[in-house]
Amino acid sequence: MKNICLNFEKALGVVSKEQILTQEATVNACMDTLHKGNGAGNDFLGWLHLPSSITDAELTEIENTANVLRSKCEVVVAIGIGGSYLGTRAVVEAMNNSFDWLHANDRKNPILLYAGHNIGEDYLYELSEVLKGKQFGIINISKSGTTTEPAIAFRILKKQLEDAVGKEEAKHRIVAITDARKGALRTLADQEGYKTFVIPDNVGGRFSVLTPVGLLPIAVAGVNIRELVAGAVAMEKATDQSVPFAENISAQYAAVRNELYKSGKKVEILCNFHPKLHYIGEWWKQLYGESEGKDGKGIYPAAVDLTTDLHSMGQWIQEGERTIFETVISVEKANHSVVVPTDEANLDGLNFLAGKHVDEVNKMAELGTQLAHVDGGVPNIKVTMPEVSPYYIGQLFYFFEKACGISGYILGVNPFNQPGVEAYKKNMFALLNKPGYEKESEAIKSRL
C-alpha cells in the first residue's frame, strides 16, 4: 500500500524552502511536547496512539452491534453534532454511492440519516415524517452527554420509536455512545438499558472519529472500518516522532502553514476536486477551527468543492484580498470509468475531449487551477491520496490530526480545548430561561 503524500513546492515564494527548513527545531520540540504529553491540554492526547491501540475485540464488538442494527433497520439515524457527527459523515459520503437514497430496491445497507446537528424544526418534522412506517434505529452520540441539539433530536425520535415498536424493542434499536460515567446521556442509557460504547475521557470530540463515535455508524453504513483503522495505523507510523522532519508529512504541513500564517496568509482553504469529499472539508474545518482559533489567533479554516465553487468563489480566490493559501486534496484515480462520447454534430465543440475519461478533464482543471491560483498569489499545498477508499481516508484523518496537534503548539495555543463554544450556549440558555440561569436571563434580556 502507498501512503498519502505532501507537496509544498507551489507554496514557496511567499515563504522560502530555507525558512521552512529552519522550522525543524521548533516543530521537533512541539512534536516532543506532544509525545511526552507535557504541553497544554495534555489530558486530551488519547488520539495520539489511538489507531494502533484499537483491538480486534473492540472492532468485532462494534461490527456485531452494527450488524444488529443492520438486520433490524432500513434506516439508522445517527444523532450528534460537531465531532460526534462530522467524521462519520465525511467517511460515509465519501464511500457511499452519491445517489444512495435512490437505491431503494437492491440495498445491502440501511440508509444512514443524521439528526441533532441543527435545531431545525422543519428538518426534524420532515425526518419524523420520513421515518413513519419505516423500521428505524438510533445511534445517539454525545461525548458530554449534555449537548442541546442532539438531546432535543433524541427526545423526539426516541418517543417516535417507542410509539412505533414499543419500549422493549426500542431498547434493542438504540445505541448510546458517550462518556463512561458523566452526563445525562450516560444516566439515561444506563437507566433504559441501552447498548453503550464509551468515548475515552482523553479523546476530544473532534479527534474521536476512530473511536466508536465514528466507527459504529460508519460500520452500520457498510463501510469497512478495519481498512479505515489500518490506514490510520499506517499514518500513525509514518508521522511518528521517530520519523525525521524531511520525511514527516504532518510535521512539514504544520511548519508550512504556520510560516504562511506568519507571512500574512490568515485563511487556509481546503480544496477538493472530488464532490464526495465535501464532508472531509467540514470535518477538517472543525478540527483546525476549534483547535487553533483562540487567544485572538489562528488560521481561519475554509473549504471549497472544486470545480463547483470555481464558478462562485473562484473570482475571490483568484483576485481577492491576498491573505489566503490553499491546501488541495488531490485524488490520483477515480474509482469508476466514464468516457466523454463522440458526437457527430459536435455542436458543443467538445469532440476534442471525445474518448477521454472525465477524470482526465478534472485533472487538467485541477492543474490549471493550481497554476492560476499560484500566479494570482495564492500559495498551494497539495495532499495527494491514491484513491478514495476507507484506507486512505483513515490516513488522511490521522495525518491532519497529528499535524493539528503540532501546529497548535507551534502557534502557542492549547489545541485541545474549545472554551469559546460556550458563549452562545450560555446566551441561548439565558434566553430560554433555563433553571439556574436566572441572573444571566435578566442581564441578557436587558440588552434586547
Ligand SMILES: O=P(O)(O)OC[C@H]1O[C@H](O)[C@H](O)[C@@H](O)[C@@H]1O
Ligand atoms: O459530543 P458532544 O459532547 O455532544 O459535543 C459535540 C460538539 O459540540 C461542542 O459544543 C464542542 O464545541 C465540539 O467540540 C463537540 O464536538
